Amino acid sequence: MAARYDLNDDSVFVIVGSGAGGGTLGNELAQKGVDVVILEAGPRYEKEEHIDVEWESFNQLSWLDMRSTSGSWGITNDFPTLPTWICKVVGGTTVHWAGCSIRFKDYEFNVAKEYGGLDGANLLDWPIGLDDVLPYYDKAEDKLGVTGRHGIPYNDADNNQLVMAAGAKNVGYEQVTTGTMAINPVPRDGRPGTMHDGFCFQGIASNARWSTLNTEIPKGEATGHLEVRPESHVLQVQHNGSGKITGVLYADADGNQHVQKARGVSVAGNSIESPRLLLNSASSQHPDGLANSSGQVGKNYMRHTTGTVWGIFDNPVNMYRGNTMAGCVSDEARNDPDRGFFGGYYFQTLHLGPSFMGAFVDPGAWGRGFADDMEGYENMAGMWIVGEDMPQEGNGVTLHESEKDQHGMPIPNVHFDDHPNDVAMRNHAYEHGSAIYDSLGARKTIHTPPYPATHNLGTCRMSEKAEDGVVNKWGQAHDVSNLFISDGSQMTTGAAANPTLTITSLAIRQADYIAEQMKAGQI
Amino acid sequence: MTETGSESRMRRGTNSPTDAAVKDAAAHRTSSMYTQPDGEWGKSLGTLSAETGCTLVGVTRMMYPHDGLGDEYYAKVVEGLDAQAQQDEDLAKLLEDGVDALHGNSWGDMDEGERLDALVGIEHTPFFQTVRNEVVTGLYGNPDVWGYFGYEGPSIAKGGYKDRGFNDIDWL
Numbered sequence: 001m002a003a004r005y006d007l008n009d010d011s012v013f014v015i016v017g018s019g020a021g022g023g024t025l026g027n028e029l030a031q032k033g034v035d036v037v038i039l040e041a042g043p044r045y046e047k048e049e050h051i052d053v054e055w056e057s058f059n060q061l062s063w064l065d066m067r068s069t070s071g072s073w074g075i076t077n078d079f080p081t082l083p084t085w086i087c088k089v090v091g092g093t094t095v096h097w098a099g100c101s102i103r104f105k106d107y108e109f110n111v112a113k114e115y116g117g118l119d120g121a122n123l124l125d126w127p128i129g130l131d132d133v134l135p136y137y138d139k140a141e142d143k144l145g146v147t148g149r150h151g152i153p154y155n156d157a158d159n160n161q162l163v164m165a166a167g168a169k170n171v172g173y174e175q176v177t178t179g180t181m182a183i184n185p186v187p188r189d190g191r192p193g194t195m196h197d198g199f200c201f202q203g204i205a206s207n208a209r210w211s212t213l214n215t216e217i218p219k220g221e222a223t224g225h226l227e228v229r230p231e232s233h234v235l236q237v238q239h240n241g242s243g244k245i246t247g248v249l250y251a252d253a254d255g256n257q258h259v260q261k262a263r264g265v266s267v268a269g270n271s272i273e274s275p276r277l278l279l280n281s282a283s284s285q286h287p288d289g290l291a292n293s294s295g296q297v298g299k300n301y302m303r304h305t306t307g308t309v310w311g312i313f314d315n316p317v318n319m320y321r322g323n324t325m326a327g328c329v330s331d332e333a334r335n336d337p338d339r340g341f342f343g344g345y346y347f348q349t350l351h352l353g354p355s356f357m358g359a360f361v362d363p364g365a366w367g368r369g370f371a372d373d374m375e376g377y378e379n380m381a382g383m384w385i386v387g388e389d390m391p392q393e394g395n396g397v398t399l400h401e402s403e404k405d406q407h408g409m410p411i412p413n414v415h416f417d418d419h420p421n422d423v424a425m426r427n428h429a430y431e432h433g434s435a436i437y438d439s440l441g442a443r444k445t446i447h448t449p450p451y452p453a454t455h456n457l458g459t460c461r462m463s464e465k466a467e468d469g470v471v472n473k474w475g476q477a478h479d480v481s482n483l484f485i486s487d488g489s490q491m492t493t494g495a496a497a498n499p500t501l502t503i504t505s506l507a508i509r510q511a512d513y514i515a516e517q518m519k520a521g522q523i
Numbered sequence: 524m525t526e527t528g529s530e531s532r533m534r535r536g537t538n539s540p541t542d543a544a545v546k547d548a549a550a551h552r553t554s555s556m557y558t559q560p561d562g563e564w565g566k567s568l569g570t571l572s573a574e575t576g577c578t579l580v581g582v583t584r585m586m587y588p589h590d591g592l593g594d595e596y597y598a599k600v601v602e603g604l605d606a607q608a609q610q611d612e613d614l615a616k617l618l619e620d621g622v623d624a625l626h627g628n629s630w631g632d633m634d635e636g637e638r639l640d641a642l643v644g645i646e647h648t649p650f651f652q653t654v655r656n657e658v659v660t661g662l663y664g665n666p667d668v669w670g671y672f673g674y675e676g677p678s679i680a681k682g683g684y685k686d687r688g689f690n691d692i693d694w695l
Contacts, residue, residue, distance in 0.1 A: 055664050159691065194685070195682055196683045206683065317692060321691075358660070359659050367587075375672070
């Protein structure tokens, strides 16, 4: 049965956040016999409580604590207090992701070298390479149940994918599949095969998709070494005079504050909250924020180069009948500066219901032209663009000068400006995405700007040298040996691929290192 | 062809309602019980005046004009605003003042083109944006309109779409 640890038990390892990084690390450590407490800011909703209605689900699962935004990105105008579309629940954003599980490519760990001195881009090579991560990609794909690996068949193509695939073939693309997905056509590891229900973004009601909520957490709890404490919002990470982390201060559901002691802490609150927590944990020993001697905490925020292309045809597509993302074109996921930009991108099918289409397809749009487009809903197909955006030191998370949250802590401001490379890539992708639909006779294609970000990376990045980043090749803070980062904020650069598989792989690898360090008496 | 949002908005195109009965209703509609301030619906509003409520039915339709959808769907949006206005005095005033200003500028005498121009003129105001946001969530989020757009809604209880057309496209 699930463990329950005392606040004063300083033998526990504390993890802030229960998503792809935190939930996986928690289970992996628990399997090794380490006592773990995961403090999750959000409540715990099991799959039976998930809601297959877009706005109601959004309000149930999303991180809606106040955030402010600045910079030239469209978000400041269209969604000024919603820079991200991520979760505040047990399971983190793994209850909302669509399941795309793609490995980084070899060159994507060394883009400072590959892309040369790109003006304005704070590029840095990762302190690890693909070879270091390969064995963990394999383990993660086994854990997630990724189609096309470990004998798992690929999913069948749905209407949306059939359209994208046919158009892709017309324009000469060759790397077209239904995707390497953590959703399977047949049962695996206690999860059923997919019924193509179309509500991946709304939770895991059908339970076909891997999430830490339906795998890591129950498995970890079954060992007796993992406690997941929901509605426990960590406000500060505390340390002693010798610089070692001693525990965390958190607020419970009633707003009462407690200190959970710890032998070590990993922060995995996703890439806005994690640096915010470190900045809010400043002390006389860490005046610029905990573990921030480099000044890089909060900086280099990346959200991937994204956008969406919709095609409206003269006949029905019924794109909503199928998984939210159900296919992938990978031909443009390579580094080819002849196209006018560094780095690559993928096309992945996407659909939304009328509720979200109304709000996101063209934020702020109204009138007969927009309504006419909505009238074409039944005849629409959609594809999402996801590509590598450039880290910039000016993009990132800082503490708001004056505004505080419900616990009295400064809220985060997220600043973002596109880099010219991002713009060039996005425009190329819009053009080529439209060409896919035009080749099938689309009467119109629509280019939708980036949504509030679902991929959030880089704000506590890995580096070889302490002056260039926040954590080392194990996700261990350069400045504090018993402090770790386990979420996407540790990514040095973003690559083109959806991040969840890599976050999970790094967490499995990090668990090996932490357990070893504990055995060696270092943590 | 691709369009920017503003180009799309300003294009006055035609649409084709998918359902025959709905098409018929659209052809016969001039005004409805929801646009008559002396009718029952207007009087049933909790906080907003009948005049304000009924004008807003027309305004919300102009913002997102689906000719095949009856006024009752736009009235539903206005009922949502009315319910919120009951708890929020500032909102009630914003809406009443906003509609007063439209009437003050002869909204009642304007033709559709003039009314659209008037709305374009105030599109950056808090009044317009508050109402617009409510239409986006209240109209497209209303399960009763989903069938009109060809969307089938929650599917798990019906076994998803695995056996109900997930890959039935036949024109490629």
